[in-house]
Amino acid sequence: MASLRYQWTPFLLYGKKLESSKHTTVYSQGETGKGFYYLDKGSVKITLLSDNGHERTIDYVPTGGLFGEHGAYNGTYLTSAITTSPSVLHFFSDDALSRVCREHPHAAILFTNSQIFKVRLLAEIIAYQDSPVELQMANFLLKLTAVHGDEHVPIDQTSFARYIDTSRITVNKILQKWRQQGLIELAGRSTIRVVNVAGVRAILG
Incomplete structure (x- = not known):
């Protein structure tokens, strides 16, 4: 934390x-x-x-x-x-x-x-680990945000894909959807900032 x-x-x-x-x-x-x-x-x-x-x-x-x-x-x-x-x-x-x-x-x-x-x-x-890809990504991103605070989380799409055991294309699609929904901001391909923590948490149900 x-x-x-x-x-x-x-x-x-x-x-x-x-x-x-x-x-x-x-x-x-x-x-x-x-x-x-x-x-x-x-x-x-x-x-x-x-x-x-x-x-x-x-x-x-x-x-x-x-x-x-x-x-x-x-x-x-x-x-x-x-x-x-x-x-x-x-x-x-x-x-x-x-x-x-x-x-x-x-x-x-x-x-x-x-x-x-x-x-x-x-x-x-x-x-x-056996949950749908989007839930795994949301959970992981929230945990990284809890550690790094308001700073940009230093994770690229390739690392996200390795964590979820899926393709980088799948990760990119989900990240772009979250960006359009106003949940995150992307700084290139190497960092992510959660701007709506409650919104990301809601993905987990």
């Missing part, structure tokens, strides 16, 4: 700064975790590999956001994270997290809230 962005900034000195080039795999689904990350600059996409081998892009990490929380304390990474542009990350090991929470008790609440939000996101995505 947007309210969680930048809340971890005061604790960056506890982490290890990493600079990653574009298309760098930060962690892979199924790996045993060694910690989690904070996105300082750049962009990172989160993907989920289904049992049938289909990879779906399910989230885009906003700057100032945490990701990979499920890998803390030797947890298993439930998703994969890949940079989509040159990025600056901060890695927090289990020891670093323990130290932050010990010296700043409210940090444990921030971390837990972020972790809960990610688990709910995964659960809702799975719940909608």
Whole structure:
């Protein structure tokens, strides 16, 4: 959620700064975790590999956001994270997290809230995966808007198509319909802004 962005900034000195080039795999689904990350600059996409081998892009990490929380304390990474542009990350090991929470008790609440939000996101995505394409797109777009706030959501039509497992032509038709209905604004093919949240939510019924 947007309210969680930048809340971890005061604790960056506890982490290890990493600079990653574009298309760098930060962690892979199924790996045993060694910690989690904070996105300082750049962009990172989160993907989920289904049992049938289909990879779906399910989230885009906003700057100032945490990701990979499920890998803390030797947890298993439930998703994969890949940079989509040159990025600056901060890695927090289990020891670093323990130290932050010990010296700043409210940090444990921030971390837990972020972790809960990610688990709910995964659960809702799975719940909608057999729904009609338009419902899946509406649900996904609302979730991204909740994270990025009023900013344009950085998702292109190809990524949307991969998420829904449909063609880019189908995605484009639905986006153009929503634009004509005054639900969204399109900035080229790479960003979307929801201008009528209630209208998009109504699609879900």
